[in-house]
Amino acid sequence: MLQRHGTVPLYLQLAQRLQRRIDAGEFGAGAALPSESELAAHYSVNRLTVRQAMGELDRAGTIEIRRGIGTFVRTRVPQVSVHVNPRSQAVDVPDGAPPPDPRAARVERVLGTAPADEGGEAVRALARPAAELGRIDTLVAPDGRPLAVCSYWLAAALVPEVLPALEATANLAAALHQVLGHPVEYDWRAFSATAADLTDAPLLGVPTGHPLLVREGVSCTPDGTPLYFVRRRIRGDALRFVLHYRD
Amino acid sequence: MLQRHGTVPLYLQLAQRLQRRIDAGEFGAGAALPSESELAAHYSVNRLTVRQAMGELDRAGTIEIRRGIGTFVRTRVPQVSVHVNPRSQAVDVPDGAPPPDPRAARVERVLGTAPADEGGEAVRALARPAAELGRIDTLVAPDGRPLAVCSYWLAAALVPEVLPALEATANLAAALHQVLGHPVEYDWRAFSATAADLTDAPLLGVPTGHPLLVREGVSCTPDGTPLYFVRRRIRGDALRFVLHYRD
DNA sequence: AAGTGGTCTAGACCACAGC
DNA sequence: CTGTGGTCTAGACCACTTG
Numbered sequence A, B: 001m002l003q004r005h006g007t008v009p010l011y012l013q014l015a016q017r018l019q020r021r022i023d024a025g026e027f028g029a030g031a032a033l034p035s036e037s038e039l040a041a042h043y044s045v046n047r048l049t050v051r052q053a054m055g056e057l058d059r060a061g062t063i064e065i066r067r068g069i070g071t072f073v074r075t076r077v078p079q080v081s082v083h084v085n086p087r088s089q090a091v092d093v094p095d096g097a098p099p100p101d102p103r104a105a106r107v108e109r110v111l112g113t114a115p116a117d118e119g120g121e122a123v124r125a126l127a128r129p130a131a132e133l134g135r136i137d138t139l140v141a142p143d144g145r146p147l148a149v150c151s152y153w154l155a156a157a158l159v160p161e162v163l164p165a166l167e168a169t170a171n172l173a174a175a176l177h178q179v180l181g182h183p184v185e186y187d188w189r190a191f192s193a194t195a196a197d198l199t200d201a202p203l204l205g206v207p208t209g210h211p212l213l214v215r216e217g218v219s220c221t222p223d224g225t226p227l228y229f230v231r232r233r234i235r236g237d238a239l240r241f242v243l244h245y246r247d
Numbered sequence C: 001a002a003g004t005g006g007t008c009t010a011g012a013c014c015a016c017a018g019c
Numbered sequence D: 001c002t003g004t005g006g007t008c009t010a011g012a013c014c015a016c017t018t019g
Helices: A010-023 A036-043 A047-060 A121-126 A158-169 A172-180 A200-204 B010-023 B036-043 B047-060 B121-126 B158-169 B172-180 B200-204
Strands: A063-066 A070-073 A080-084 A093-095 A108-115 A133-140 A148-155 A185-195 A211-220 A226-235 A239-244 B063-066 B070-073 B080-084 B093-095 B108-115 B133-140 B148-155 B185-195 B211-220 B226-235 B239-244
Touching: A010 A036, A010 A047, A036 A047, A047 A063, A108 A158, A121 A133, A121 A148, A121 A211, A121 A226, A133 A158, A148 A158, A148 A200, A158 A172, A172 A226, A200 A226, A211 A239, A211 B211, B010 B036, B010 B047, B036 B047, B047 B063, B108 B158, B121 B133, B121 B148, B121 B211, B121 B226, B133 B158, B148 B158, B148 B200, B158 B172, B172 B226, B200 B226, B211 B239
Parallel strands: A080 A239, B080 B239
Antiparallel strands: A063 A070, A080 A093, A108 A133, A133 A148, A148 A226, A185 A211, A185 B211, A185 B239, A211 A226, A211 B185, A239 B185, B063 B070, B080 B093, B108 B133, B133 B148, B148 B226, B185 B211, B211 B226
C-alpha cells in the first residue's frame, strides 16, 4: 500500500494520510480510529511504524491515545479566557468559569523553595545578585486539575516571611501586600511559549514537550521598586489571556 | 546498569539520568553527548530505547539532535522582544533586532487564499456567516527564516481587493488602510499556546508538536466595526511579547 | 478472556557530515 | 571511508480497559 519511493518516510506518509482522512470527515470528532494492528495490516507496515505516525498525530493534537482502549479524533475543549486589564493591578477574573470556591481544594500549592540560579532571567530582571534572591515554586490547580506551574523569585529574606501568607491566600501579590503593608503593581509582563520539560510535564500531567504558554514579568511597589519576578508555565491549550483595547 | 523494577520505563529513567548529568554540568551548553550506540552499550539497553530517551530530551528542549553529527546540549538563543503598547494601534517594534530592511526579502509572503470554514472561531468572532468570509494565509520571515504563520479572515469581497496591497506592504492593516481609506485599530487580542500541526510544522521548519505562541484577535474601524480576525502561530521560543504597565 | 496501546530487543539498511 | 543519527522490520512481553 504505502511505499517509500523518495525521501518522505513511511510514517510521515501514513500520518499525512490519516490526517487527510480525518480532515475529510471520515472520522468525526471523538470517533475511534482503527487499531494499530489493523492499520499495520491494512497499510502493510510494521506496527512500530504505525506507532510513529500516531505519535506525530498525537503531538500535533489531532488524536488522543487512550491506553487499553484505542485512539480517537481529539475533541477540542474550549479554552478558559482570562481578561487582563492592561491599566490596572486588578485581579484577573476568568471568563465563563465559575469563581474560585474558597472551600475548594487549595488553588495554589507550594511545591518548595530553592536558592536562585546565577545568570538566570530573574537575576537580570531584578538587577540583584543571585545570593540575595530565593525562589518559590507552586502548582496552580483551580479546579483540582493542574493548570500551571509558577516560579517566583524575590528577596531571600522575604521568603520565610511570605510563605505562610502564600499558603493561606494562594496569591503572592496578596501575601506580599499583607507582609509589606502596601499594594503590589505590575511592572511588566511578557508572553511566549515553551515546551514542557521533564520536571514540569509530570506536574501538569502532560507529555514531555507539550506546548506551554509562558507569562512572566516583574511586579513592584507603587513607587516602582521591583519586588519579585514571576514565571508561569500554563497549559496553553486550556487557557488564554484576552486583552480588550476598546472600552 | 538500568533496570526496570517498578513502573518507570527504561527510556524515562535514562532520560532523567541524562537530564541530571546535564544539570550537574557534566555536559555544558553546546557540549556533545555520547553517541546513541555508546549510550546503548554503556547502559546495556537497545539503541531504540536510547533513541526514545533522546526524543524526550529533544522535545523537552534540553538537547539538539544533528543528523550525521551527534547530539548536543542546546544553547538557548535569546528571544526577540516585541513591545506592545496596549493603548495604541502603533506598529509593534522589535526590541534589539534591526529594523526591517525594505530591501530585504519579502517579510510576509502570501501562501494562498481559501473560503472560511463553518463554525470556526473566525465566524464566531466576526459574527458573520462563513459564506461571506474569505481566508488569507501568509508566512512571516523577517530575517529570511520563517517565524510565524498567519491566517486572516475578512469579508470575501475584500480579499481580491486587498491582496496586491498586502503583497506590497506585507501588512494587512496597512493594506486595508490603503483600500478602505481609514485606519485600522485593535479590537482585542488574545495569547495562548498550541502545538505545531502537520501543516504548520514544515512551513516553520520545526518538528510536529513544537510549541507555538498563538496571538489572535479582531481588528476594526475607528467606529468599532469588525474588519478581520487574525490568528498568528509564532515560534514562541524565538519571540516574546512584552507589555509595560509603567510609563 | 480478549483487545488495546506501551515497552523493549536484535538486527538491518539508509542518509548525512566530515575527514 | 567512518561514524553519526533516521527509518524499518519481526517478534515478544507487559499493563490497562472492557466484557
